[in-house]
Amino acid sequence: MEKYRLLFVDDEPNVLQGLKRMLFKMKDQWDMHFASGGKEALAVLDKINIHVIITDMLMPGMNGLELLKEVCSNYPKVFRVVLSGHSEHEMLVEAAKLAHQFLTKPCNAEMVVDTIEQALKFRQILHNEEAKRIVSRISMLPTMPVTFQRISKEMENPDYSVAAIARIVAEDSSMSANILKLVNSSFFGLINRITSPEKAIALLGADTIRSFIVNEHIFTEIKTGQIKYFNLDLLRNHTLLVARLSKIIAKSIGLSKQHTDMASIAGLLHDIGKVVLITNYNTTYKVVIEEARTQNKSIWEMEKEVIGTSHAEVGAYLLSLWGFDEEVIQAVHLHHCPNLSVDENAGVLTSVYLGNVFEHRLVKLNENYAIRPIDDIYVSRMNLTNQMGELENMCRTICNEVYGEQ
Ligand SMILES: [Fe+2]
Ligand SMILES: [Fe+2]
Known part of the structure; x- marks a missing residue:
């Protein structure tokens, strides 16, 4: 198996030595490189195809922020982690605009390994190289x-x-x-x-x-001027309702409080990839919408045909870079095709899958809307066949509360 290539950057030789010692046990899985400053790091990036960069912030010469800016524009696929001893508010804000994740010194091996492995584990979700570059560049999402x-x-x-x-x-x-x-x-x-x-x-x-x-203008707005063909309000209402439905489904199927919370956030974020695709593939996404309508196909299938990836893959990949819980990432990734999950206890995924399907079935925005079939095989795999009527009724009550009787 190909080793992952990591680059650690710090001006303090002791810190680099410490990292080397601490991460020695990873030597069979990771090919680790070390640089004592921004310039040296860029020279390494130029020669070696690095997957992950872990950098200090305050360094003489080129500092961590300047380095991350370069990495972001010239090596966008690299997973960017800040490892810093400086946790001032300003530093966080600046780093948040450029890094995927942040670690503070002192930091143990387990934290470094977990952060990196979790992000690398989901690299396979996204095969499309252009989409990978686009998603990796994002450090904050534009909002409604x-x-x-x-x-x-x-x-x-x-x-x-x-x-x-x-x-x-x-x-x-x-x-x-x-x-x-x-x-x-x-x-x-x-x-x-x-x-x-x-x-x-x-x-x-x-x-x-x-x-x-x-x-600090850390959050930006989606520029609606160019995306008149897409109704952001509908997307907003949809994700809000799916979050609510996913939460009550999670409760009803007996998930723990922690997993119920995950179902709620995963429901809210399940279509987050659409925001990425709309704002980055503007004109192409217009084609996706038009073709999906003419060919009566679902949006995600059309995204795959036209763009080469779907909003589910894009959203899950982004959340994996940002260190979200595995259950949330899985739910976002497989919300259209849960049966691809190999997890026998995929409660969060099940809740979001059903929340999304029920929302589409129960909220009829137009007459010609085709009703989506439910994946009976998955439902029976999760032992929920007998509970489906009750779950749908519960969701109907909430949808009626929001939209009135349909
Ligand atoms: Fe979706
Ligand atoms: Fe959806």
Whole structure:
């Protein structure tokens, strides 16, 4: 098997020595390179096809940020990790614009190995090289314009509440993904991973969020001007409802609290790849939509035909680079074809799969809409055949609550 090639960059010889010693046990799986600064790192990247870069931030000459900028534009497929002793707010913000993940010093071997292996494990999800380059370049996702408007309006109020901001953020899939990426970076030193956007906001505090938006422009808006053919509001409503349905399905099929939370966030993020595709393949995506309509095929099948990958693969790959839980990544990846999962206890995937299918069946946006069949083989594999009627009824009640009787 081909070894993964990693490049560690730090100006302190002791740190590099420490990493070498600490990661010696990985020598059979990883081909490790070490550089004492940005310039030296670029020379290595020029000669060797590196998969992962792990860099310090404060270095004399070219610092970590300048190095990451170069890597991002010239070697976009490289997985970018910051390993820094500096956890100031400003540093985090700057790094968040360029890195996939952050680790803080001191850091044990297990953390380094876990972070890297988890991201590398999902490399196979995406075969399309162009899409890989596009996804790897993304360090923050553009968000729905309506979310920006709602947040600014809320902030006009001098005593705006964190809870109100949290609610707005939690209704936007891109913003939720961005915030969870930030909060789960090890700069915050959390022991347990946070899966709920509301909790993440509470932890960051309203002032930090305000400063992210107003001063640091860490979040950008989707420019709707060029994508008139796509209704972002419909996508937003769909993902919100799927998050809700996935959550109650997860509860009903007996998932733990932790897995129920994962189902909810995976439901919210299941179509996040569409945001990536729409904003990066603008004119081509228009063809996808038109052809799917004319040929009466599903969007994801048409994406595969026209672009060579689907929003499910793209979304899952992005979340794997950002260090999301494996269950969430799997649910996003296989939400159209759960039977490809080899996992016998894929509860999060099952919840999101059913949440998405029920939403499509129960919310009829137009008369000619073809009803999607449910994968009976998968349902029986998960021993849910007898529960399907009850689950669908429960989802119908929620859909009727949102859209009225259909
Ligand atoms: Fe989808
Ligand atoms: Fe969907």
